[in-house]
Amino acid sequence: xxxxxxxxxxxxxxxxxxxxxxxxxxxxxxxxxxxxxxxxxxxxxxxxxxxxxxxxxxxxxxxxxxxxxxxxxxxxxxxxxxxxxxxxxxxxxxxxxxxxxxxxxxxxxxxxxxxxxxxxxxxxxxxxxxxxxxxxxxxxxxxxxxxxxxxxxxxxxxxxxxxxxxxxxxxxxxxxxxxxxxx
Amino acid sequence: xxxxxxxxxxxxxxxxxxxxxxxxxxxxxxxxxxxxxxxxxxxxxxxxxxxxxxxxxxxxxxxxxxxxxxxxxxxxxxxxxxxxxxxxxxxxxxxxxxxxxxxxxxxxxxxxxxxxxxxxxxxxxxxxxxxxxxxxxxxxxxxxxxxxxxxxxxxxxxxxxxxxxxxxxxxxxxxxxxxxxxx
Amino acid sequence: xxxxxxxxxxxxxxxxxxxxxxxxxxxxxxxxxxxxxxxxxxxxxxxxxxxxxxxxxxxxxxxxxxxxxxxxxxxxxxxxxxxxxxxxxxxxxxxxxxxxxxxxxxxxxxxxxxxxxxxxxxxxxxxxxxxxxxxxxxxxxxxxxxxxxxxxxxxxxxxxxxxxxxxxxxxxxxxxxxxxxxx
Numbered sequence: 001x002x003x004x005x006x007x008x009x010x011x012x013x014x015x016x017x018x019x020x021x022x023x024x025x026x027x028x029x030x031x032x033x034x035x036x037x038x039x040x041x042x043x044x045x046x047x048x049x050x051x052x053x054x055x056x057x058x059x060x061x062x063x064x065x066x067x068x069x070x071x072x073x074x075x076x077x078x079x080x081x082x083x084x085x086x087x088x089x090x091x092x093x094x095x096x097x098x099x100x101x102x103x104x105x106x107x108x109x110x111x112x113x114x115x116x117x118x119x120x121x122x123x124x125x126x127x128x129x130x131x132x133x134x135x136x137x138x139x140x141x142x143x144x145x146x147x148x149x150x151x152x153x154x155x156x157x158x159x160x161x162x163x164x165x166x167x168x169x170x171x172x173x174x175x176x177x178x179x180x181x182x183x
Numbered sequence: 184x185x186x187x188x189x190x191x192x193x194x195x196x197x198x199x200x201x202x203x204x205x206x207x208x209x210x211x212x213x214x215x216x217x218x219x220x221x222x223x224x225x226x227x228x229x230x231x232x233x234x235x236x237x238x239x240x241x242x243x244x245x246x247x248x249x250x251x252x253x254x255x256x257x258x259x260x261x262x263x264x265x266x267x268x269x270x271x272x273x274x275x276x277x278x279x280x281x282x283x284x285x286x287x288x289x290x291x292x293x294x295x296x297x298x299x300x301x302x303x304x305x306x307x308x309x310x311x312x313x314x315x316x317x318x319x320x321x322x323x324x325x326x327x328x329x330x331x332x333x334x335x336x337x338x339x340x341x342x343x344x345x346x347x348x349x350x351x352x353x354x355x356x357x358x359x360x361x362x363x364x365x366x
Numbered sequence: 367x368x369x370x371x372x373x374x375x376x377x378x379x380x381x382x383x384x385x386x387x388x389x390x391x392x393x394x395x396x397x398x399x400x401x402x403x404x405x406x407x408x409x410x411x412x413x414x415x416x417x418x419x420x421x422x423x424x425x426x427x428x429x430x431x432x433x434x435x436x437x438x439x440x441x442x443x444x445x446x447x448x449x450x451x452x453x454x455x456x457x458x459x460x461x462x463x464x465x466x467x468x469x470x471x472x473x474x475x476x477x478x479x480x481x482x483x484x485x486x487x488x489x490x491x492x493x494x495x496x497x498x499x500x501x502x503x504x505x506x507x508x509x510x511x512x513x514x515x516x517x518x519x520x521x522x523x524x525x526x527x528x529x530x531x532x533x534x535x536x537x538x539x540x541x542x543x544x545x546x547x548x549x
Binding site (some may be wrong): 186190191193196197199203204207208210222223226229232233234236237239249284285286295296299300302303305362363364365366 | 379383386390393398430449457510512515538541542543546547548
């Protein structure tokens with residue numbers, strides 16, 4: 001047992017420690033927002049803003065039916081093909097237009113829920129998005145979904161920290177996050 | 184290369200080790216039960232009880248449509264406002280009243296599934312909840328959802344380990360859990 | 367401060383390091399595919415194949431409505447009881463028969479989506495499954511669901527890496543995975 005032997009052991013320990021540190025998760029929440037219903041998107045933002053409040057970094061990946069929810073109802077874009085026009089017309093335009101997944105009842109239930117939320121001082125979806133932006137929640141809009149539904153970048157809401165990306169970009173974030181959810 | 188130098192390196196390694204240990208996840212499953220359908224809630228309890236059997240700690244956060252599933256059909260509470268009465272009447276009262284998300288067919292499909300499950304010795308939702316209680320699965324009922332739907336604490340099932348909490352309480356659990364699911 | 371003391375500290379550090387390594391997650395994605403709709407199953411395979419491309423191991427657990435999606439439409443099995451025949455007839459037979467969760471419109475919307483996907487060179491569900499097989503994505507079919515729905519092993523698709531398992535087998539994989547999703 002000599003000094004050199006000790007130093008060698010110590011170096012080996014350090015190498016293993018570095019490998020562990022490299023594989024360790026960051027204090028981050030990564031969410032896929034696939035569903036476009038009011039209640040589910042609202043839940044995703046409640047989790048997002050709550051996570052920031054607890055010191056976590058948050059990244060949301062809006063895909064499929066989640067994508068149209070982030071459109072700006074006041075923005076108009078041209079140059080869409082027939083399919084793009086159909087998707088554009090049939091899917092809700094922005095957070096104010098989404099319906100509840102249950103008890104929608106032709107829109108009456110969704111309106112009722114919005115009214116109850118207002119009365120109980122529960123933030124609306126539009127307010128939650130504004131809060132998320134303020135808190136630095138990052139948002140990716142799925143490029144494959146945009147391509148499929150014919151959405152253009154110019155028709156999305158103004159949101160600092162919104163970017164357009166493929167699934168690989170999101171997976172790289174999810175891979176080293178502590179919490180992952182598919183909503 | 185002297186003894187003091189070695190000791191200094193060792194102390195640095197110990198500090199890094201402590202930091203890693205602090206960030207490491209607990210052997211725990213954290214689930215958000217958002218959906219209130221029989222099949223999805225059943226799946227969440229199959230995962231919950233299965234996880235305990237594998238030595239994991241389990242915590243479930245019942246929110247939105249998951250909330251009414253935990254009401255006790257034999258408990259009656261008064262003093263609700265009109266909206267609370269409407270939510271109370273329209274949402275299923277307890278695990279025996281929930282419907283399947285598919286093939287419900289006006290309740291006939293749900294009844295058919297229940298009958299098949301019984302015949303195949305697959306535990307019912309009520310039995311799974313009782314088993315989860317016995318196994319120490321912890322349940323949080325979301326306070327925001329209760330507030331929105333006008334539910335009162337007195338109308339929930341008797342379940343040892345059931346508590347009422349906000350999303351922050353759940354996120355603190357999810358943050359250091361190995362597995363997280365949104366159901 | 368002597369050599370023996372240093373060696374003792376070093377041994378303690380090594381023990382703690384081993385414990386941490388044992389608890390560390392593998393670079394793996396574990397998904398529960400509960401929903402049987404075209405869009406959700408497609409999303410699960412986009413994530414699966416994307417994760418492999420990023421060097422992650424992937425395991426998918428098909429349960430409930432996800433189960434029938436993996437049936438082979440050209441395989442016929444006999445000896446089912448009445449309930450099994452009903453489930454078999456009512457649930458989609460294979461990836462070509464599944465419908466979209468939204469905008470299905472009696473099948474017209476699903477057809478429209480498939481046509482757009484083809485036009486935009488987005489892989490179909492059948493192509494994604496073939497790619498996943500090639501990339502080594504492992505699939506478990508839930509035995510409890512098979513039992514409930516009366517499905518037999520012989521009616522599932524030929525897929526290298528497909529196995530039949532209970533929830534415990536999947537949870538053992540999820541427990542040491544970096545990413546978990548319930549779809």
